Amino acid sequence: MGQFTFGPVELYLIGLEGSRPSAGVLDALGELLDAGLVRLLDFVIIAKSDGGEVSVTELETGDDEYGLAGTEMAAIGIAGDDDIEELSELVPPGSSAALVVLELAWARTLSQRFAASGAEVLNVERIPAPVVNGLVDALHGLNEE
Structure with a gap:
C-alpha cells in the first residue's frame, strides 16, 4: 500500500461567542497546526438567526477577515452540504458556530503503517474527553476509598 493522501478526519462544531472565532480558538487551532498534529482541511461558519434561518460562510485559505491569514486549508x-445541514441543527437560534474539519496527521502515519504491515483497521471508537475524564475521576474516587 502506498502513501495515504489523507488520514482520519474529524469534524468539530465549536460554539462561538459572536459571529467569528475568538483569538483563543484560533490560537488553540494554530498550536496544533504548527506542531504538525493536525492539518486543517475545511472551515465553515454556521450562523442561525433568532428565527432559525441558517447562513453558511465557507472560509478560504488565508482568509484574514476571520483571523486565518497564512493558514492553508487542504x-x-x-464539509458537505449534508454535514453542514445536520450539524446546523445543533446551533442554537441567535448564535453561530465554526465547523472545523481536521485531518489527524499522526493517525495518517499510523494508518499507513498498519496497511503496509498487511493489517486492516476494522473499527475506531472515540470516547469524548468529558466522558473519559469523568470516568477516570470516578475510578480514582473508588480507588481512594
Whole structure:
C-alpha cells in the first residue's frame, strides 16, 4: 500500500461567542497546526438567526477577515452540504458556530503503517474527553476509598 493522501478526519462544531472565532480558538487551532498534529482541511461558519434561518460562510485559505491569514486549508469543501445541514441543527437560534474539519496527521502515519504491515483497521471508537475524564475521576474516587 502506498502513501495515504489523507488520514482520519474529524469534524468539530465549536460554539462561538459572536459571529467569528475568538483569538483563543484560533490560537488553540494554530498550536496544533504548527506542531504538525493536525492539518486543517475545511472551515465553515454556521450562523442561525433568532428565527432559525441558517447562513453558511465557507472560509478560504488565508482568509484574514476571520483571523486565518497564512493558514492553508487542504480540502476546502470537504464539509458537505449534508454535514453542514445536520450539524446546523445543533446551533442554537441567535448564535453561530465554526465547523472545523481536521485531518489527524499522526493517525495518517499510523494508518499507513498498519496497511503496509498487511493489517486492516476494522473499527475506531472515540470516547469524548468529558466522558473519559469523568470516568477516570470516578475510578480514582473508588480507588481512594
